[in-house]
Amino acid sequence: MEYIYEQASAVIDELLTSATTLRPGDIVVIGCSTSEVGGYLIGSHSSEDIAKHIMDAVLPKLKERQLYLAVQCCEHLNRSMVVERACMERYDLTQVWVRPQLHAGGAFAMQAVTRFEDPVIVEDIRMRASAGIDIGGTFIGMHMHPVVVPIHSKNKHIGQANVTMARTRPKYVGGPRAVYDEMPGTPHS
Numbered sequence: 001m002e003y004i005y006e007q008a009s010a011v012i013d014e015l016l017t018s019a020t021t022l023r024p025g026d027i028v029v030i031g032c033s034t035s036e037v038g039g040y041l042i043g044s045h046s047s048e049d050i051a052k053h054i055m056d057a058v059l060p061k062l063k064e065r066q067l068y069l070a071v072q073c074c075e076h077l078n079r080s081m082v083v084e085r086a087c088m089e090r091y092d093l094t095q096v097w098v099r100p101q102l103h104a105g106g107a108f109a110m111q112a113v114t115r116f117e118d119p120v121i122v123e124d125i126r127m128r129a130s131a132g133i134d135i136g137g138t139f140i141g142m143h144m145h146p147v148v149v150p151i152h153s154k155n156k157h158i159g160q161a162n163v164t165m166a167r168t169r170p171k172y173v174g175g176p177r178a179v180y181d182e183m184p185g186t187p188h189s
Contacts, residue, residue: 001053004037007158008057011133011165016061018151019131019167024066027087029129029143030058031072031079032108036136037159043074043103051107054135054158055115070125071112072140073105078123080105081143082112085120093122130168136161147171 016022033042034050062069068087073080080096088095098121100109113119129144135158141148144166151165172180 001049004050004159005053005057007155008054009061010155011135011153011158011163012058012061014153014155015131015133015151015165015167016065018153018165021167021169022065022067022130025068025090026130027068027070027083027091027125027128028062029070029072029081029125029132029140030108031132031134031136031138031140032106033074033136033138033161034107036161039160042136042138043106046102046107048102048107048110050159051111054108055111058133059115069112069116070129070143071109072138072143073100073109073121074138076104077109077121079139079142081122081125082109082116082119083122083125084116085118088120088122091125091128093125095120096123097121132166134164134166136163141166144168 034047035045036042037050038045038047071082077098125143127145132140132144134140145168147169148166149169151167153165156163
């Protein structure tokens with residue numbers, strides 16, 4: 001489990017270093033299959049212990065940066081999200097009534113309910129995430145606002161699960177006369 005914690009810690013550090021435009025109050029979405037982390041098929045071997053170690057690695061670092069964590073539930077809960085009530089209120093999100101379980105929501109969503117200060121479940125986050133981590137092929141892209149830019153990371157696994165990360169940038173607008181400022185840390189992404 002210590003190795004899973006170390007891998008998750010390296011992944012969140014890389015995301016926070018790569019997503020240079022994140023500001024306090026932004027949303028970071030994480031979808032996590034603890035089954036995939038453990039080397040099993042998604043949804044087949046949910047693990048509260050794996051979820052705890054990953055949450056131990058990511059939540060303090062996001063809180064330190066004053067970022068909201070949105071945790072994606074599995075498809076059995078229509079990929080609803082666990083967020084802090086303050087996030088729901090700030091972004092005018094719609095609360096739904098459900099409690100994540102191991103095989104309906106998932107272990108990582110259960111961990112969010114346990115660890116957040118004032119957790120609520122919302123229907124979705126209306127494509128408001130500014131960055132995200134997908135652990136085990138959970139498909140988080142629907143929660144990110146356009147334009148999604150992949151982060152080509154050095155850290156590609158947590159346990160046995162593939163990890164992909166992304167950040168967002170504003171859309172380019174204009175025509176042949178438009179000029180674009182460089183975004184910090186991102187050459188023409």
